[in-house]
Amino acid sequence: MTSTASHTVSSHAPGGASNVLTIGESRAHCAHCNMREICLPAGLAATEIEDLHAILGKRVKVHRGEALYRAGAPFAALYAVRIGSLKTVVLSDDGREQVMGYHLPGDLVGLDGMGTHRHESAVTALEDSECCVIPIGHLETMERLMPTLQHNLHRIFGREINIDHGMLLLLGSMHAEERLVAFLVNLSARYKARGYSATEFVLRMTREEIGSYLGLKLETVSRLFSKFHDEGLVQVQGRGIKIIDMPRLRLLVNRRS
């Protein structure tokens, strides 16, 4: 992980001249991070953000396909996604793989380790990504000193639970079509909240991963995309998505039976 990577990825890094050495060089600059409003420091005063910086570890870069952490790894930190996207995956005993989360910049990952102090699932980069490391020991200390941070953390835990409940509702009570629509609508909202286009985005998961995430087979996902495309709801070109008729999409999520 401390591997001083051979090349810089930096789609964001200003000025090429800046340190090629390591991403750890600069601690995360929450104050200037685009995601500060939806990430951990949301609502913190400037001075508090400084305090928070004091406990941040170095950032880590995760190449596409590589793991931020694997199932069974000791729980040492939470991670805030800064750039890129990642998936949370669990492997059942018999080798079946299930995608349980799809994480965009600003999301906090790693919470699955809090219960047992070991990560129960693995997190893998879907593209070259970068995460801020928040060592858990330091975080707990800081939390005791900063009620706002404590509160933020609780909010984030709660949000995580709500997200999971949303997925339970999706998997437990929706048809294939509704699931995929809900997935698209949800993604749209999340991209919008992050300042990206709500109508045009690129999926970072294969059909198989999307299927696993939604409890469907990859063929079903593919067929549905084609269907939506034909019906003029969404333009689909491989992983490129352009939402054409959002109102009608929303109707589809809650159709009866």
Place this chain on the structure above:
Amino acid sequence: MTSTASHTVSSHAPGGASNVLTIGESRAHCAHCNMREICLPAGLAATEIEDLHAILGKRVKVHRGEALYRAGAPFAALYAVRIGSLKTVVLSDDGREQVMGYHLPGDLVGLDGMGTHRHESAVTALEDSECCVIPIGHLETMERLMPTLQHNLHRIFGREINIDHGMLLLLGSMHAEERLVAFLVNLSARYKARGYSATEFVLRMTREEIGSYLGLKLETVSRLFSKFHDEGLVQVQGRGIKIIDMPRLRLLVNRRS
């Protein structure tokens, strides 16, 4: 576990008003509660448990079929189940109901309110039940003063997330049969952890509720119970369950497609 109800509530006056009845007398006695080892105070020193008592609200009694809280209610407290059993339910926009949790004594419920400060789901008693109330404001204060409590809470949050992930795995990748077996095996383990029989227990949910919980229809649940019964895996008599062949059950959970 018929918890010495020496101080049970004086049956309230007729003309019942609120569905939730607070118990005036005794604060919860964690120190003597059968569930202390799996509940919030697990691992706390005796003096710490006393401190924890200081912030506990009154206990509440919830009659079968009534709500501990409803969706949309302001988030004011967490609740520890003391006696009985409850379900967590969400109602989707179009009126579909989905059971998302089945709670036994020792479980902490109400965490779904942490994200937005409103409960996103409702919790309803499946039988006459009793919960300890832990006001959230007091809890956050206490948490700052007691690292052990803070840590316990984090563990519980994490456990909750792991439980949800388990359900996601179940709903996302298991067949009907596997789901129902996993449900039984899980229940068995939870009853065992609480000092009850691991092989004989009574379901507190209807077939429909179980189906909702597992993403199946009630008829499917019924058929599968009959099938398991015929195969000598489980004796099923209405809601009475007696596990006959646990090893074979375990095999069924992870059968390859």
Place this chain on the structure above:
DNA sequence: CGCGCCGTTGATATTATTCAAGACCAGTGG
């Protein structure tokens, strides 16, 4: 260029749902 992964599409099989009928059971009132 050829190879491997990914995505699409069709035909078929399987699984679970839906619709329907009736049994069971506890509680209620005549």
Place this chain on the structure above:
DNA sequence: CCACTGGTCTTGAATAATATCAACGGCGCG
């Protein structure tokens, strides 16, 4: 005591939804 009632549970047959199997096209990459 019995019949009645409403909710729950079981079971069967028909149906719909999704998975599976299979073939092929495309794209990126070494």
